[in-house]
Amino acid sequence: MQPRRKPRLGFFKYSCCAGCEFTLIFFQRRIVETLRGFDFAYCRMVSSAGTPEGPFDLALVEGTITEAWQADELKKIRRRSRLLLAIGSCAVNGGIPAIKATHPEDDVQRRVYRDLENIHSIRPHALDAYVRVDGEIKGCPPGERDLEEALTSVLMQKKPDFLEYSVCIECKARNNICILVAHGMPCMGPVTNAGCGALCPSNQRACYSCWGPMKQANGLALARTFEALGLSPEDIVGKFTLFGADTVQYRQVREHYEA
Numbered sequence: 001m002q003p004r005r006k007p008r009l010g011f012f013k014y015s016c017c018a019g020c021e022f023t024l025i026f027f028q029r030r031i032v033e034t035l036r037g038f039d040f041a042y043c044r045m046v047s048s049a050g051t052p053e054g055p056f057d058l059a060l061v062e063g064t065i066t067e068a069w070q071a072d073e074l075k076k077i078r079r080r081s082r083l084l085l086a087i088g089s090c091a092v093n094g095g096i097p098a099i100k101a102t103h104p105e106d107d108v109q110r111r112v113y114r115d116l117e118n119i120h121s122i123r124p125h126a127l128d129a130y131v132r133v134d135g136e137i138k139g140c141p142p143g144e145r146d147l148e149e150a151l152t153s154v155l156m157q158k159k160p161d162f163l164e165y166s167v168c169i170e171c172k173a174r175n176n177i178c179i180l181v182a183h184g185m186p187c188m189g190p191v192t193n194a195g196c197g198a199l200c201p202s203n204q205r206a207c208y209s210c211w212g213p214m215k216q217a218n219g220l221a222l223a224r225t226f227e228a229l230g231l232s233p234e235d236i237v238g239k240f241t242l243f244g245a246d247t248v249q250y251r252q253v254r255e256h257y258e259a
């Protein structure tokens with residue numbers, strides 16, 4: 001019997017810090033065996049060999065789309081890939097690069113660059129603004145649970161089961177005393193998607209939403225709670241801008257408090 005062919009994995013990067021790629025390759029001790037199940041056909045962090053031409057069984061794409069050529073290339077990768085998963089907050093919801101969506105593009109460019117001749121940036125968007133995405137590995141950087149779920153699902157040819165509830169659920173499961181209720185700390189846990197195991201509240205720190213908003217998040221309700229705690233409109237806007245500023249859930253809060 002012929003040995004089963006390993007799925008061909010392509011890892012692509014757009015505007016971001018490359019931390020997701022780095023995390024997957026160098027820091028995930030528990031999933032080393034799972035990673036051996038893949039043929040790294042294209043991954044610049046691992047090797048300069050390989051081409052982005054494909055075809056790929058799985059494309060992992062990190063980073064926000066902030067230039068027109070990236071959107072064009074992403075569409076080509078989509079056509080060459082059986083599955084395409086967005087990896088990390090930048091790719092899933094715009095992440096930190098989406099902060100620039102809060103200002104007119106021209107103003108942002110002028111603030112950063114003196115000579116705009118070679119600057120071709122566009123308003124930042126997550127991958128799903130341009131292509132169909134088969135799943136989202138959330139986090140900045142993603143945690144081992146979701147990485148393992150994504151990779152083993154591809155190997156087992158099943159749909160990945162990503163968590164779709166808030167950090168509060170994980171926090172309660174760890175028996176934490178709520179720092180929002182008990183100590184008045186402005187924790188973003190109620191609107192943030194689970195996956196990190198409530199890392200920050202478990203260490204008496206308010207969640208700052210690096211996993212990005214969960215789908216059904218009621219941002220305005222949490223913002224009103226922050227207001228009652230004495231946070232200024234600027235502070236509230238800042239909390240809903242750091243990650244996922246371009247998402248429906250957080251944009252709604254920003255627009256309300258900036259009005």
Ligand code: SF4
Pocket residue numbers: 016017018019020021062063087088089090091095096139140141142
């Ligand atoms: S999600 Fe975070 S770790 Fe991943 S590329 Fe973006 S900024 Fe870096």
Ligand code: SF4
Pocket residue numbers: 167168169171172176177178179180181187188189190198201207
């Ligand atoms: S500490 Fe934060 S994450 Fe934990 S239950 Fe309270 S609001 Fe939710």
Ligand code: SF4
Pocket residue numbers: 167192196197198199200201206207208209210211212
């Ligand atoms: S608690 Fe919030 S800020 Fe901390 S790791 Fe989890 S999602 Fe990120």
